[in-house]
Amino acid sequence: MEEIQRDELIKWGIPEEEIEEEERAKVEIWKYIFGFVEMAVVKCAIELGIADVIATHGRPMTLLELSSALDCDPQNLHRIMRFLVNRAIFKEILIRNDAVPTAYYAQTPISRRLMRTGENSMAAFILLESSPPMLAPWHGLSARVMARGTSAFEAAHGEDIWKYAEANPGHARLIDEAMACDARVAVPAIIDGCSDVFDGVRTLVDVGGGNGTALRMLVKGCPWISKGINFDLPHVASVAEKCEGIEHVGGDMFEFVPKADAVFLMWVLHDWADDECIHILKKCRAAIPKDIGKVIIAEAVIGNKEQQKEDNKLKDVGLVLDMVMMAHTTKGKERTLDEWAYVIREAGFSRHTVRSIAAVQSVIEAFPA
Template identity: 35%
Template sequence: MDGLFDAQAHIWNYTFKFINTMSLKCAIDLGIPDIIHNHGKPMTIYHMAKALSINPAKSRALYRLMRVLVRSEFFVEVGISDEDESYWLTPASRLLLNHNPFCATPFCRVVGGRLMQEPWHYLSDWLTGDRHLSPFEMAHGATFWDHAERVPRLNRLFNEAMASDSSLVNHVVLRECGEAFRGYKSLVDVGGGTGEMAGAISVAFPDMACVVLDLPHVIAGSKGKDNLTYVEGDMFEAIPQADLVLLKSILHDWDDEDSIKILKKCREAIGSSSSNERGGKVMIIDMVLNNHGGGDKAMEDQLLYDLAMMTYLNGKERDEREWAAVFTSAGYSSYKITHSIGVRSLIEVYP
């Protein structure tokens, strides 16, 4: 019988797992990480409820929320007594602080919002149907990209999420993989959003002319400076000429057919000549499934992200064999993978 109860507990755990996501979103919406950080020391439920203007009658409910968030390792109990639990930050909740340059709250707000939750109810219908529409399109009648263009708040949150992620990636890439950029005179960041990635590269390499290519509504209001400029455009139509073409978290948004189209445009952009004696190349920052050193948690992140790309965009994460097939189909001769960016990798692709 123990095995049956273990099986039931496993089912219950995954049935209610969405509560972890919603509890985290609640903590972000209330501003709990910043409230505790600003307090300067571990904070009791009483002081937390007072700072958050929570009805005193619901202070016990706040304790119950924090109990789950402690279990999820977003907070830690400090100096516990029977009547006075105190809470402090963990590395994960520090990444949720608004002043943190790598702040992950925009990403959590996008994924945890109703817009992104609804498509999962259509996944089984999508799998058994013959329509090419993504579950997101089935749920909302338009693609994610169309929604981002029409809904300013979604566009802003998505851009903020990508910018904060780029800040974290920049920190690692420029420190550990900076040699991959050295010696090149020009770079175009395709789908570069508000320019967080290209901006950091332009500062690190002041002699490199850096261009951010993205759709008009994405880069609206963005202003270039020094060796950084913004260009409105569609990567499926044309990409500005450059020695380096950067694709950060772009190709996983698309199926193989569209990814090959994008890569062919990139190949046209780097051409057959380059200011660098090694020639031009495409630099991809994306996941390579089953190829990382992050352990079980990183593996689960990759698999969940793959399902998210499938559900929201008809995209996919790829293993090395799948990447190689896409590169060959797009006319490239070779590639090199560097594994040093969390669950993602840097892939250098050569014509």
């Protein structure tokens, strides 16, 4: 059957908005059919080291230069680069040499985030989320929604994500490196947007601090913090890089939290259900002075209108993260303002404040008195 023309549909009285929606759907559906392709090609670019090679070269490179440096097939590399250029991840520059135009590949702000090193690198985060262990649970998301059996991660691997990481040091290291990527984005935003939350704090414990990247940045950005305690599971703390002014302590936050003027938690509580969050926060409250102490939480806040107004481009990330929590944790979730208020109040804190920053996270201060 021939496709009915737009003019005919309008004559039949079908609203133009419906016709436009139908036209968009014909295109949009392909994003969901092949949605995994972008992640796979970007992962390929990181593994090949394309951005790193161009950066090291110091100027844009031709296909032959790039394929020679990478020691790979130029025809296949051309296809990869064509895809990435079309997504504006790299850019193609035509330069005339002896009147013959030659294509050169150059960096963009996005491609620089695919470099393995650098303050803006997000490569480890991409490699973590695209790794086989993290992709497998997504196939069981519908079973999780139906509440059948264990969590999606446990169904895929036979144990939760934390036990899996403990038994697989390479994956644990990738988790730490990915969290360090986020810390390099979030911590400067915290310091620039609300460093005053650390005013008067002389000792700070970072609960679930991983390899200590966030705490190192906080201590450097807030030099009045004389001592930092990086607190994480023993197998994590034992391999954290030594740093002056920071002590690495291994332990279980469900059992105790080292004492300090303030406790800092970034992307920790969203891994757990409400009851577990309340338990963790009670341990944090017990670790700080009642009169001057505080707990500083850096987490996404779903539906934070202030943050959406300030940076509309980040408003969807919290909802994406909520799906990640559903796939990768047993009962973890991203929380709304009301849900954060509930767990903070139930943990015994008398009041709290929420402040937006130029990052996915907001900063929540919880006060015991």
